[in-house]
Amino acid sequence: MSALLQVRNLSLHYGPRVGCQDVSFDLHPGELLCIVGESGSGKSTLLNAVAAQLTPTAGSVRYRQRDGEWLELGTLSEADRRRLAREEWGFVTQNPRDGLRLNVSAGANVAERLMALGMRHYSQLRATARHWLERVEIDPTRIDDAPTSFSGGMQQRLQIARTLVTQPRLVFMDEPTAGLDVSVQARILDLLRRLVNELGLAAVMVTHDLAVARLLAARTIVMQGGRVVETGLTDQILDDPQHPYTQLLVSSVLTT
Amino acid sequence: MTAALMLELRDLSKSFELHQQHGARLNVLRGLDLRLHAGECVVLSGPSGAGKSTLLRVIYANYRPSLGAVHVRHQDRWLDLAKATPHEVLDVRRQTLGYVSQFLRVIPRVPALDIVAEPLVEHGVDVQQARRRAAYMLSRLNVPERLWQLPPGTFSGGEQQRVNIARGLIVPRPILLLDEPTASLDADNRAIVAELLAEARSAGSAVLGIFHDEDMRDRVATRLFPMQALEAA
Numbered sequence: 001m002s003a004l005l006q007v008r009n010l011s012l013h014y015g016p017r018v019g020c021q022d023v024s025f026d027l028h029p030g031e032l033l034c035i036v037g038e039s040g041s042g043k044s045t046l047l048n049a050v051a052a053q054l055t056p057t058a059g060s061v062r063y064r065q066r067d068g069e070w071l072e073l074g075t076l077s078e079a080d081r082r083r084l085a086r087e088e089w090g091f092v093t094q095n096p097r098d099g100l101r102l103n104v105s106a107g108a109n110v111a112e113r114l115m116a117l118g119m120r121h122y123s124q125l126r127a128t129a130r131h132w133l134e135r136v137e138i139d140p141t142r143i144d145d146a147p148t149s150f151s152g153g154m155q156q157r158l159q160i161a162r163t164l165v166t167q168p169r170l171v172f173m174d175e176p177t178a179g180l181d182v183s184v185q186a187r188i189l190d191l192l193r194r195l196v197n198e199l200g201l202a203a204v205m206v207t208h209d210l211a212v213a214r215l216l217a218a219r220t221i222v223m224q225g226g227r228v229v230e231t232g233l234t235d236q237i238l239d240d241p242q243h244p245y246t247q248l249l250v251s252s253v254l255t256t
Numbered sequence: 257m258t259a260a261l262m263l264e265l266r267d268l269s270k271s272f273e274l275h276q277q278h279g280a281r282l283n284v285l286r287g288l289d290l291r292l293h294a295g296e297c298v299v300l301s302g303p304s305g306a307g308k309s310t311l312l313r314v315i316y317a318n319y320r321p322s323l324g325a326v327h328v329r330h331q332d333r334w335l336d337l338a339k340a341t342p343h344e345v346l347d348v349r350r351q352t353l354g355y356v357s358q359f360l361r362v363i364p365r366v367p368a369l370d371i372v373a374e375p376l377v378e379h380g381v382d383v384q385q386a387r388r389r390a391a392y393m394l395s396r397l398n399v400p401e402r403l404w405q406l407p408p409g410t411f412s413g414g415e416q417q418r419v420n421i422a423r424g425l426i427v428p429r430p431i432l433l434l435d436e437p438t439a440s441l442d443a444d445n446r447a448i449v450a451e452l453l454a455e456a457r458s459a460g461s462a463v464l465g466i467f468h469d470e471d472m473r474d475r476v477a478t479r480l481f482p483m484q485a486l487e488a489a
């Protein structure tokens with residue numbers, strides 16, 4: 001099978017400080033890859049550099065778009081990058097308030113990305129929004145409520161609906177369950193797990209939680225100090241970690 | 257007719273390097289050779305700590321071998337799992353190699369029926385059909401129907417174990433690895449598992465397993481493979 005995303009020797013420095021250094025990986029269609037490591041290890045930097053949100057210092061990211069053509073993200077125009085983000089990608093941020101528009105209704109939050117793709121028919125937009133609220137287990141009678149009236153877990157589910165409604169091919173997620181209560185987390189993880197399977201999404205997810213990686217990702221990358229120290233099947237990495245840092249991470253959690 | 261060779265281990269070694277324990281090295285398997293054919297059931301025997309579970313995990317590529325080869329007949333070719341890419345390993349697990357451990361890994365909020373059906377869905381079978389097959393497996397293993405729609409987190413040890421076996425056997429796989437799958441089952445349910453394994457074998461599966469219970473071992477084994485701890489002294 002051919003890859004969807006190819007990352008080669010990617011580095012991003014903040015002045016003299018290393019954000020991430022010399023990272024390479026492939027992502028295949030339908031595959032969820034986790035990036036794990038403690039805070040400050042460069043996970044979010046790597047995610048943002050891959051998703052062309054930040055400009056890398058060196059290295060390349062290639063993406064195979066819907067029509068099969070390979071794009072070199074570093075050479076794309078700003079307009080092309082925005083088109084990819086709109087038409088083929090999705091982003092889920094840690095704080096749902098960063099990914100939602102707080103001054104419009106829940107329904108409008110979901111419909112907005114569809115409208116950006118040219119869908120204009122009001123009742124159809126509303127029906128799709130209602131359907132997606134149900135899919136993420138939000139009572140559809142709340143369609144006209146503002147997201148500010150939602151709990152944190154509901155806001156995160158709304159952000160997931162807003163992101164997935166356009167059926168993106170590739171989704172970037174940065175700690176989508178951090179900062180939520182454990183029971184709320186479990187519900188969101190279950191939801192993500194089901195949606196990823198049903199929609200055949202490819203995704204790169206940053207998490208510091210090894211149990212999340214175990215539950216969702218077939219493959220995992222372990223980062224320390226901006227570098228990849230170990231990569232492979234998630235169950236191999238968690239059950240038979242090779243690198244001292246990975247062994248420390250695994251032995252520091254109670255159960256995975 | 258001689259049965260097809262399905263799995264061949266050559267000169268397999270496994271050590272753990274424990275960086276948290278000042279780099280202590282634990283040698284568990286050394287220079288191990290084993291051949292497994294279609295239709296046979298080889299049972300690993302030996303004392304606690306002999307490395308039986310470790311061996312199954314190395315074959316499943318859950319542990320990485322330190323040295324040696326794990327040749328698996330995958331579809332119509334041979335693949336060395338010690339050298340395979342993660343994507344190749346995943347494909348081998350989907351199609352060829354099944355693994356049932358003693359414990360069910362519960363997934364929060366997912367009902368027993370779907371946990372059992374999941375490997376069949378991943379195998380490409382339609383969800384409704386996979387659920388029907390899952391229901392068949394669960395009823396054969398005497399899991400009461402009132403439990404099927406519940407997540408197994410609160411099930412008894414034996415109920416969880418039967419859900420785990422149903423999940424592990426729902427896809428007919430050419431090679432099955434079993435790590436004490438019947439440890440908390442009563443005699444009646446063990447007999448059912450023995451029956452399911454006999455059916456898998458006559459359909460051509462090769463089985464490699466660990467069964468502590470002697471009665472179960474006698475019932476299922478076509479051959480024993482004795483193992484000894486390397487550092488028993």
Ligand SMILES: Nc1ncnc2c1ncn2[C@@H]1O[C@H](COP(=O)(O)OP(=O)(O)OP(=O)(O)O)[C@@H](O)[C@H]1O
Binds near residue numbers: 240284302303305307
């Ligand atoms: N992931 C691991 N990391 C470090 N050591 C391990 C790991 N897995 C197994 N071992 C060690 O390998 C040795 C063999 O263990 P294993 O579980 O394979 O034995 P066993 O023959 O299955 O025993 P039992 O009959 O008690 O189940 C033990 O010393 C164990 O501590």
Ligand SMILES: [Mg+2]
Binds near residue numbers: 466
């Ligand atoms: Mg064991």
